[in-house]
Amino acid sequence: MTRWNEYISENKDRFLEELTQLLSIPSISNDEGRKAQMQACAGKLIELMMQAGFDAAIIEETSHHPVVFGKKIINPDLPTVLVYGHYDVQPPDPVDLWHHDPFDPQVVDGRIVARGASDDKGQMFMHIKALEVMARTGTLPCNMKMIIEGEEEIGSPSLPEYLNNHKELLKADIILASDTAMISMEHPSIETALRGMAYMEIALAGPNRDLHSGVYGGAVANPINMLCKMIASMHDENNHITIPGFYDKVIELSKQQRHEIAKLPFDEMEYKEELGIKAVWGEKGYTTLERTGIRPTLDVNGIWGGYTGEGAKTVLPSKAFAKVSMRLVPDQQPEEIADLFKAYLQQQCPPGVTVDVKYLHGGKPVITDTKTAGYQAAVKAIKATFSKEPLQVYSGGSIPIVALFKEILGLDTVLMGFGLDNDNIHSPNEKFDLVNFYKGVETIPFFYKYFTEKRS
Ligand code: BES
Ligand code: MN
Ligand code: MN
Numbered sequence: 001m002t003r004w005n006e007y008i009s010e011n012k013d014r015f016l017e018e019l020t021q022l023l024s025i026p027s028i029s030n031d032e033g034r035k036a037q038m039q040a041c042a043g044k045l046i047e048l049m050m051q052a053g054f055d056a057a058i059i060e061e062t063s064h065h066p067v068v069f070g071k072k073i074i075n076p077d078l079p080t081v082l083v084y085g086h087y088d089v090q091p092p093d094p095v096d097l098w099h100h101d102p103f104d105p106q107v108v109d110g111r112i113v114a115r116g117a118s119d120d121k122g123q124m125f126m127h128i129k130a131l132e133v134m135a136r137t138g139t140l141p142c143n144m145k146m147i148i149e150g151e152e153e154i155g156s157p158s159l160p161e162y163l164n165n166h167k168e169l170l171k172a173d174i175i176l177a178s179d180t181a182m183i184s185m186e187h188p189s190i191e192t193a194l195r196g197m198a199y200m201e202i203a204l205a206g207p208n209r210d211l212h213s214g215v216y217g218g219a220v221a222n223p224i225n226m227l228c229k230m231i232a233s234m235h236d237e238n239n240h241i242t243i244p245g246f247y248d249k250v251i252e253l254s255k256q257q258r259h260e261i262a263k264l265p266f267d268e269m270e271y272k273e274e275l276g277i278k279a280v281w282g283e284k285g286y287t288t289l290e291r292t293g294i295r296p297t298l299d300v301n302g303i304w305g306g307y308t309g310e311g312a313k314t315v316l317p318s319k320a321f322a323k324v325s326m327r328l329v330p331d332q333q334p335e336e337i338a339d340l341f342k343a344y345l346q347q348q349c350p351p352g353v354t355v356d357v358k359y360l361h362g363g364k365p366v367i368t369d370t371k372t373a374g375y376q377a378a379v380k381a382i383k384a385t386f387s388k389e390p391l392q393v394y395s396g397g398s399i400p401i402v403a404l405f406k407e408i409l410g411l412d413t414v415l416m417g418f419g420l421d422n423d424n425i426h427s428p429n430e431k432f433d434l435v436n437f438y439k440g441v442e443t444i445p446f447f448y449k450y451f452t453e454k455r456s
Contacts, residue, residue, distance in 0.1 A: 085124025363400020
């Protein structure tokens with residue numbers, strides 16, 4: 001048993017107790033009524049970071065939710081690891097489907113269940129505890145800085161400005177983040193790509209008021225019918241996206257790269273069973289892992305209008321709305337895709353309704369460099385604690401700030417995530433397996449060790 005393991009096992013109950021406190025704060029970034037809870041969560045982090053042994057931890061106000069910044073500098077001549085995480089969470093809706101209050105964390109079957117358990121409070125907190133382990137055992141080999149934002153789930157609107165204004169403060173050699181998943185504990189893996197995003201909102205307007213669907217039905221364009229038709233037309237019979245120009249900048253993978261993906265452990269039967277679906281769906285010519293990893297998508301996230309209350313009410317609605325996200329892959333550019341999407345809807349819009357399209361937020365796709373000292377250190381760290389070489393996976397998710405870390409700070413990011421795909425992130429009953437949590441705390445110090453050895 002290493003000193004790190006000893007320290008972890010002696011303190012594991014306290015670690016869990018602290019994580020529970022963090023998860024009890026409803027830091028929902030898209031809810032304007034939660035500003036106080038966002039501040040409270042940032043405050044709690046400062047307290048936990050100082051207890052863990054940071055030299056300093058401060059709340060930095062931005063034009064929206066605050067950023068938490070902390071550091072422990074042991075010697076300015078040594079390398080610096082900048083850890084990234086986020087303390088904001090998605091709304092817990094639909095709350096009815098949770099087995100208990102999403103902000104009253106409970107340990108069930110060795111998993112902590114609460115909103116944010118895996119995405120990203122539980123994973124981000126592993127880094128605070130790993131710093132504590134190294135600080136208390138006198139084994140921190142280099143400098144550590146940490147930035148925890150409160151806007152990841154809403155597209156990080158104020159973070160680029162923060163990065164631009166704090167280049168000196170954030171000076172480091174590598175960014176390390178745990179906000180992604182592994183295939184499984186048996187098949188540890190590192191995600192080396194993130195998809196980009198263009199998030200859109202459509203508003204269709206028809207008649208100047210809701211109408212009786214008998215008196216006017218059949219003679220006036222129904223905005224919901226029209227919206228559904230326009231949305232449906234965006235995929236063809238091969239589930240290919242029809243927006244002109246959409247695929248122009250998509251880089252196709254080589255045979256060899258696709259072969260590597262095909263070798264990854266993946267059981268389609270299990271996948272379907274776990275999701276309660278009878279068949280998978282997707283773009284013709286691509287496997288499930290390719291569809292989520294290397295191909296772009298277009299999905300309606302929500303659609304509303306007209307009457308949605310109980311029972312029946314006959315109405316021809318005056319308006320219809322939808323929120324649509326497009327996941328992007330290299331080299332698609334979010335703004336360009338947003339423009340193509342807008343142009344397509346304007347061109348398709350039938351007479352009798354008008355369309356208004358807004359680009360809510362976006363982010364560029366990312367491929368991380370596996371040749372960096374940081375990536376190599378992560379591979380070695382995982383080998384040290386899992387006794388297995390990590391596999392390389394293309395993630396389906398997005399973390400828009402990662403591309404900007406490279407553009408603004410010139411830094412590569414290592415995505416050393418310890419979540420699992422079935423953590424129910426953004427879904428009811430989000431969980432984080434405690435074995436994953438403790439394994440993360442155990443693995444992170446190895447990253448520092450190998451990264452420092454390689455750099456100095
Ligand atoms: N941690 C996730 C992203 C993620 C999930 C990466 C799973 C890899 C595997 C992150 O918090 C997230 O949810 N991002 C949003 C970004 C969006 C709001 C711009 C997403 O992917 O929907
Ligand atoms: Mn996240
Ligand atoms: Mn998320």
